[in-house]
Amino acid sequence: MSTPNRVTKSRKVGVPPAAVFALLSDPRRHPQFDGSGMLVGVATPGPVTEVGDVFSMHMHNENMGDYTIDNHVVEFDPDRRIAWEPVLSEASRTEDEAYIGTRLHHRWGFELEADGPDATLVTEFFDCSASPADFQQQLEGGSIWNDAIAASLENIERQLSAG
Numbered sequence: 339m340s341t342p343n344r345v346t347k348s349r350k351v352g353v354p355p356a357a358v359f360a361l362l363s364d365p366r367r368h369p370q371f372d373g374s375g376m377l378v379g380v381a382t383p384g385p386v387t388e389v390g391d392v393f394s395m396h397m398h399n400e401n402m403g404d405y406t407i408d409n410h411v412v413e414f415d416p417d418r419r420i421a422w423e424p425v426l427s428e429a430s431r432t433e434d435e436a437y438i439g440t441r442l443h444h445r446w447g448f449e450l451e452a453d454g455p456d457a458t459l460v461t462e463f464f465d466c467s468a469s470p471a472d473f474q475q476q477l478e479g480g481s482i483w484n485d486a487i488a489a490s491l492e493n494i495e496r497q498l499s500a501g
Contacts (some may be wrong), residue, residue: 343467345480348459349491353498355417355450355458360385362420362448362499364375365409370497373489381406394427413447421447421463435445442470444477462487462492 351358360368364385369377379396385395391411398404406427413421423445444466451459464480464487466473477483 341467343474343479344463344465344468345483345487346463347484347487347491348461350453350457350459350493351495351498352457354456355375355452357498358448358458358494359417359420360458361494362479363387363414363416367497368395371490371493373491373493374483374486378404378467386411386420393422402436409446410441412445417450419443419447427451442466442473443457444473444480460491462491 355362361371365380365382366384368380373395376397376399377395378398380394381396382393387412391414392408394406394408396404397407407424408427410420411420411422411423413419423441423443434489444464445468447465448464449463451461453459464483466477466480469477474480
């Protein structure tokens with residue numbers, strides 16, 4: 339359920355949690371399920387393995403153009419939960435340069451719950467409840483990500499059922 343400044347959506351997929359977690363914890367596989375349409379490349383060579391890991395993604399959108407995001411892993415519970423806080427990379431040169439290197443405490447993540455022996459309830463969330471008020475307002479409390487989250491969950495199901 340979504341709350342102010344936190345958006346969540348769930349979808350049941352027909353694979354065990356370990357298979358879902360393997361997809362989510364490997365940034366090289368994120369282009370397979372990105373529902374935002376902003377992910378254009380991966381700069382990280384392998385999977386994340388613990389809190390404190392950082393993985394980088396090359397991004398693009400109309401407002402910012404090309405930029406790089408450094409995702410700081412803040413939650414890591416294998417086969418159950420993974421989350422990261424994005425930070426605009428020092429390598430980026432965009433109109434939002436004021437945000438470069440600044441942690442705004444917004445968080446993307448996934449919660450996994452086994453649903454029988456061969457299925458998982460996957461919940462994706464975007465949480466900006468700890469972000470500055472102006473940033474929360476800019477992101478409309480996270481509601482701007484509703485469609486992207488729904489598309490990501492659909493893509494996750496498609497990728498894992500095809501494999």
